[in-house]
Every structure is written in C-alpha cells, then in structure tokens.
Amino acid sequence: MSGFFARRAPNRPGLAMFLHAGDPPLPVLADLLRMLDDCRVDCLELAVPFPDSVTDGPVNRRSARRALAQGTGLTEVLDFLAGIRPHLRHLRIALLADWSHTVRPLTVPGFVRRVADSGADGLLVHGLPPRLRAGCREAVRTAGLPMVTTCYATSAAEVKAEAAEHASAYLYLVAHYGRSGGALTTGRPELAAAVAELRRATTAPIAVGFGVRSRAEIDLLYDLGADAAVVGSAGVARIERALAEHTDVTDAFHEFVRTLVPYPPNRAGDPPHDCPTS
Numbered sequence: 001m002s003g004f005f006a007r008r009a010p011n012r013p014g015l016a017m018f019l020h021a022g023d024p025p026l027p028v029l030a031d032l033l034r035m036l037d038d039c040r041v042d043c044l045e046l047a048v049p050f051p052d053s054v055t056d057g058p059v060n061r062r063s064a065r066r067a068l069a070q071g072t073g074l075t076e077v078l079d080f081l082a083g084i085r086p087h088l089r090h091l092r093i094a095l096l097a098d099w100s101h102t103v104r105p106l107t108v109p110g111f112v113r114r115v116a117d118s119g120a121d122g123l124l125v126h127g128l129p130p131r132l133r134a135g136c137r138e139a140v141r142t143a144g145l146p147m148v149t150t151c152y153a154t155s156a157a158e159v160k161a162e163a164a165e166h167a168s169a170y171l172y173l174v175a176h177y178g179r180s181g182g183a184l185t186t187g188r189p190e191l192a193a194a195v196a197e198l199r200r201a202t203t204a205p206i207a208v209g210f211g212v213r214s215r216a217e218i219d220l221l222y223d224l225g226a227d228a229a230v231v232g233s234a235g236v237a238r239i240e241r242a243l244a245e246h247t248d249v250t251d252a253f254h255e256f257v258r259t260l261v262p263y264p265p266n267r268a269g270d271p272p273h274d275c276p277t278s
Contacts, residue, residue: 004092004122004146004170005042005205005228013218014228015260016043016094016207017235022072023049023063024239024249026080032250033084037091039257042228043170043207045094045124045148048077050101053126059233062240074102078118085119094122094148094169099129108132109139116143122169124148137166148172153194160194164201171202172230175210188224195225215260231260 005014017036021029036044049067053060074097081093095115097103103111103125115123123145128136140147146169151160153175163171173194191208198206208221209230218229235256242252 004094005207007040007090008042008228013222013226014042014205014207015218016045016209016228016230017041017257018045018047018060018096018209018230018232019236019239020047020049020060020063020067020072021077021080022067022070023236024243025070026072026076028249029080030084032253033088033091035250035254036257037088039254039261040090041257041261042090043092043094045096045230045232046077046081047096047126048072048074048098048102050098050126053098055126057233059237059240063236066240066243074114078114078120081118081120085121092121093119094124095120096124096126096148099125099127099132103128108136109142112136112139112143112145116145120145122146122148124150124169124172133162133166140168150174151198153191157197160198161201164198164204167202167204170205170207170228171198173198173206173208173226175208175212188220191221191226192224199225218260 008014019029024032033044047064049064049072051064051068053064056064077095081095085093095118097111097115112123123140124147125136137147147166148169148171149163149167150172151163151174153173175191195206195208205227206225207228207230208226209232212218212221212229212231213234221229235253238252238256239249242249
C-alpha cells in the first residue's frame with residue numbers, strides 16, 4: 001500500500017508538488033523537504049534532472065539546467081533520497097526519471113531495484129516507449145514499488161484504460177496538451193468527465209496537474225472529482241526567483257506553500273501539524 005494522499009484531512013484535496021533534484025542544491029533541498037513535511041504536503045514529484053524535456057516550458061527547463069550544472073545525476077539523487085526519506089513523517093516522494101536520459105543506459109530491473117532501495121515511495125518513468133511498458137511494469141511489481149501512470153484528459157479511451165489499470169501509486173491526469181507553465185485551460189465539463197471515466201476504472205488516487213498555481217484551482221479540481229492537484233512550474237518559479245535574488249529558498253517556497261495547503265494553520269477541526277506560521 002503506497003498511501004499517496006491517504007493521510008490528507010477528510011474532505012480536503014491532496015497536494016503534490018514538482019521539483020528537480022539539485023534545484024535548489026541538494027543540501028538546501030533537504031531543508032525544503034523537511035518544511036514540506038511539516039506543512040503536510042502530501043507528495044513531491046522529484047525529478048532526476050534531464051535536459052530539453054519536450055513537455056516542459058522555459059521555467060522547468062531552466063530548473064533542469066541549473067540542477068544538471070550542479071552535477072546532479074541518478075546516483076546523487078538516490079543517495080539523497082536514502083538520507084532524507086527516513087526523516088519524513090507525512091510527505092511521500094514519487095521519483096520521476098526520463099527514459100532516454102536516465103533509464104535507457106541501465107537495465108530496467110536494475111534501475112527499478114535501485115529506486116526501490118533508495119526509499120522512494122513511487123516511480124514515474126517519463127517518455128517510456130509503449131513497447132517497453134509491460135517489462136517496466138513487471139520490474140516495478142517485482143520490486144514492490146508503486147507506479148505512477150499518466151494520461152491526458154483528452155487521451156483515447158484505451159490509453160486512459162491502460163493508465164487506470166496499472167496505477168498503483170496514483171494516476172496523474174494531465175489537464176491539457178502542451179508544455180508546463182501555462183494556464184489551466186481545459187474546461188470544467190471535460191475535466192470532470194475525464195476524472196469520472198478514470199474513477200470507474202481504478203481505485204488509485206487521481207491527481208490533476210499542468211497549469212495549477214493557486215488554492216482556488218486546487219479546490220476547483222477537487223470539486224470536479226480529483227483526489228489531489230499537482231503544482232509544478234509556479235513553485236519552481238519561486239525557487240528561481242529566490243536564487244536570483246540571493247534570498248532564502250526554503251522561506252520563499254514556504255510562503256508559496258502556505259497559499260496552497262488544504263487548510264490554514266491551527267484551523268479548528270483539522271489534524272495537528274507543524275507548518276510554521278512565519
């Protein structure tokens with residue numbers, strides 16, 4: 001049982017965030033993850049950095065370049081995970097790795113085993129060729145590592161069915177085609193219909209992302225039936241700004257997170273948590 005979004009407060013949306021390992025540098029990232037854990041953010045999609053992602057806009061591409069310039073590769077990321085994961089009480093980590101840049105040079109079973117041994121809670125393989133999906137899924141099952149699957153709101157029915165069948169961590173529903181960093185443009189009826197279609201086919205949590213940047217949009221997605229929302233470029237942009245201005249990255253990211261968390265600090269009836277108020 002992966003438990004993604006299982007610890008969220010009742011009748012509240014879950015929250016996942018996206019970052020590249022190495023942006024900010026790993027020692028700073030460790031502090032940032034402890035802050036996310038204190039604030040009861042449910043999930044971090046942590047990417048092993050890779051260049052020139054076709055699905056990323058300029059903000060995330062610059063982030064990947066900064067991380068790669070730090071010398072952050074798979075070994076560094078897995079060592080980082082092994083060190084930080086035992087200290088996290090609430091936050092779950094889904095590792096995102098690109099097939100061509102990170103996985104392809106290795107054997108799939110060997111790669112998956114290394115990820116599982118690091119303590120990652122789940123795995124999302126970006127750009128995995130369709131002909132290799134069955135073998136990757138078998139390696140993931142053998143390693144006991146929950147898998148994140150993806151599809152678009154406008155994907156064909158058979159694509160959605162495959163994603164629903166094999167999601168064991170959660171299903172990431174990408175709200176629209178294009179590159180990350182844009183606005184949430186898909187209409188409410190279309191998103192609601194896609195979530196309902198997937199809900200009939202899977203018991204895994206459904207998280208919707210691409211263009212989510214505010215608490216209002218997170219609440220909207222929850223009202224449309226999603227279990228959680230994924231916030232990516234909007235948070236990465238806060239890190240980029242803090243690095244450029246030489247201000248405290250964790251403090252800057254914390255200010256942003258406090259606008260997104262499903263409940264404000266000390267709200268009556270919510271579970272206790274330690275997210276600092278200043």
